Amino acid sequence: MDVLLDNLDVFREGFITTIQLFALAAVGSLILGTFLAMLRVSPVPVFRAAGTLYVTLVRNTPLTLVFLFFFFAYPLLEIIDLSYFVAAVVSLIVYTSAFICEVVRSGINTVSVGQAEAARALGLGFGQVLSHVVLPQSFRSVMPPLISMLIALLKNSTIAGGFSVREAGAIRSILSERGEDQMVTLLWIAAGFIILVMVLTFVQRTIEKRWSVAR
Amino acid sequence: MTAAEGSPSARTEQDTLATPPMVRMASVDKHFGQLHVLRDIDIDVPRGQVVVVLGPSGSGKSTLCRVINRLEPIDSGTIEVDGKPLPSEGKELAKLRSDVGMVFQQFNLFSHKTIVENVTLAPIKVRKRPAAEARKTAMELLERVGITDQADKYPAQLSGGQQQRAAIARALAMQPKVMLFDEPTSALDPEMVQEVLDTMTGLAKDGMTMLVVSHEMGFARRAAHRVVFMSDGEIVEDSTPNEFFTAPKSDRAKDFLGKILTH
Numbered sequence: 001m002d003v004l005l006d007n008l009d010v011f012r013e014g015f016i017t018t019i020q021l022f023a024l025a026a027v028g029s030l031i032l033g034t035f036l037a038m039l040r041v042s043p044v045p046v047f048r049a050a051g052t053l054y055v056t057l058v059r060n061t062p063l064t065l066v067f068l069f070f071f072f073a074y075p076l077l078e079i080i081d082l083s084y085f086v087a088a089v090v091s092l093i094v095y096t097s098a099f100i101c102e103v104v105r106s107g108i109n110t111v112s113v114g115q116a117e118a119a120r121a122l123g124l125g126f127g128q129v130l131s132h133v134v135l136p137q138s139f140r141s142v143m144p145p146l147i148s149m150l151i152a153l154l155k156n157s158t159i160a161g162g163f164s165v166r167e168a169g170a171i172r173s174i175l176s177e178r179g180e181d182q183m184v185t186l187l188w189i190a191a192g193f194i195i196l197v198m199v200l201t202f203v204q205r206t207i208e209k210r211w212s213v214a215r
Numbered sequence: 216m217t218a219a220e221g222s223p224s225a226r227t228e229q230d231t232l233a234t235p236p237m238v239r240m241a242s243v244d245k246h247f248g249q250l251h252v253l254r255d256i257d258i259d260v261p262r263g264q265v266v267v268v269l270g271p272s273g274s275g276k277s278t279l280c281r282v283i284n285r286l287e288p289i290d291s292g293t294i295e296v297d298g299k300p301l302p303s304e305g306k307e308l309a310k311l312r313s314d315v316g317m318v319f320q321q322f323n324l325f326s327h328k329t330i331v332e333n334v335t336l337a338p339i340k341v342r343k344r345p346a347a348e349a350r351k352t353a354m355e356l357l358e359r360v361g362i363t364d365q366a367d368k369y370p371a372q373l374s375g376g377q378q379q380r381a382a383i384a385r386a387l388a389m390q391p392k393v394m395l396f397d398e399p400t401s402a403l404d405p406e407m408v409q410e411v412l413d414t415m416t417g418l419a420k421d422g423m424t425m426l427v428v429s430h431e432m433g434f435a436r437r438a439a440h441r442v443v444f445m446s447d448g449e450i451v452e453d454s455t456p457n458e459f460f461t462a463p464k465s466d467r468a469k470d471f472l473g474k475i476l477t478h
Binding site: 112114115117118119120121122123124125128132133136137140 | 284286306309310311312313314315316317319321323324325326327336337340341382385386389
C-alpha cells in the first residue's frame with residue numbers, strides 16, 4: 001500500500017495520461033474504422049480497393065513498428081510537428097482503426113440486404129442508408145468484439161510508455177528511480193488496468209441490455 | 216358530336232390521352248448470368264390502374280417489379296416512371312425512388328426503429344418534413360391501416376400481417392405516385408393474408424396506381440383492372456381479370472390456372 005500511497009502523484013499522472021490516450025484513440029479509431037468500413041462496402045471499386053489496401057497494410061504491421069514510424073520516420077517528412085503524446089494517439093488510431101474496420105464490416109454483413117433495399121426504395125441516399133439503417137444495426141450485433149477491440153487498445157496504449165509518454169506503462173521506470181519495489185509497483189499498475197477494463201465491460205453490458213430490450 | 220367536343224368530359228378524356236402512363240417499359244431485357252429473366256418486356260401502366268402480375272415461380276415477375284425502381288438494373292430497353300426515364304444512379308435515382316412506394320415479401324421494416332419511426336424516417340430525412348408533422352401524418356396512416364396501437368412497438372413485436380400493414384403505411388408516408396407490391400402476402404400465415412389484402416383493396420379503391428406481384432387470385436379478381444401473366448421471362452397474356460380467369464388464351468396460362476385453382 002505504501003508504494004501506491006507514497007507515489008500517488010506518479011500513479012495519478014500515469015493513469016490520467018493513459019485514460020486520455022485511450023479516450024482520444026478510441027474515438028478516433030471508431031470514426032476512422034467506421035469510415036474505412038464504409039469504403040470497403042461502397043459501390044465504387046476505387047474506394048473499396050483503398051479500404052482493402054489500408055487494412056491489409058496496417059493490420060499486418062506490428063504496433064511497435066507503427067509507433068517507430070510516427071516517432072522516427074514521420075518527423076523526417078517535415079509535415080506537421082507532433083508532440084510525443086499526439087504521435088502516440090495517431091499511432092494507436094492508425095493501428096486500431098484497421099481492426100475496428102473489420103469488426104464494423106462484419107456487422108454490416110449481418111444486416112439483411114432487405115433492410116438496405118427498403119431504405120433505398122424510400123429514396124434514402126447511400127450515406128443515409130448506412131447511417132440511419134445499416135450502421136446502427138451493425139453496431140448492435142458487434143458490440144462484444146468491438147469492446148474487445150477497445151480493451152486491446154487500452155492495453156496497447158502502454159507501448160506509448162516506451163516512447164517517452166508518461167502514461168501508466170511508464171510508472172515502473174519512474175518508481176524504479178525512486179527505489180520502489182518493482183514487483184509491488186507492477187501489481188498496482190495491473191490492478192489499475194483491471195479496474196479500467198471492468199469499467200469498459202460494464203459499459204458493454206449496459207449497452208447490450210438497453211439494445212436487447214429495443215428489439 | 217361536335218357539341219360534345221367543348222364539354223368538360225371530352226376535355227378530360229383528351230388530357231388523359233396526353234398524360235404519359237405512370238410506368239412504361241419498352242423492350243426491357245435482363246439476365247442473371249445465363250438466366251434470361253426478362254425477355255423483351257413491353258408494358259404500360261396507366262395512372263390509377265391496378266395491375267396484378269401472375270405467373271409460376273421463376274417466371275421473372277418479381278424482377279419485373281424490382282427493375283421499376285432500379286433495385287435491379289436492366290441490361291437494355293427503357294423504363295419510364297411518370298414520363299421520365301429512370302436515372303442510372305445517385306441523387307436523381309433516389310428522388311425517383313422516393314416517389315415510388317415499394318412493399319416487400321419480407322416486410323423489411325427497420326428492426327431497430329419503432330413502427331412510427333419506420334414510417335417517419337424517410338419523410339424526415341428525404342422530404343425534410345418537421346418531425347412533429349411527420350409523426351402526425353404517420354399516425355393518420357397507421358390508423359388507416361388499422362395499427363395505431365402498435366405505433367411505439369418494435370417490428371419484431373408485431374404479427375406478420377401487422378408488420379406488412381406498417382410497411383404499407385411506411386411506403387404511403389412518401390405520398391408515392393405508384394405502389395409496387397412484391398408478393399406482399401407470400402410470407403404471411405394464412406389468417407393474416409386477408410387483413411393485408413383488405414388494406415390493398417382500400418388503396419386500389421382510392422385510385423392508387425398499383426403493380427402487384429401476387430398469387431392471390433381473389434385479390435386479382437376483386438381489385439385488379441388488369442392481369443398480366445408471365446412465364447419464362449415473357450409476358451404471355453395481358454387481359455382483364457374476368458377474361459384471364461374464365462378464358463385464358465395460352466396453354467401456359469391454362470396449365471398455370473389448372474394447377475392453382477384445382478387444389
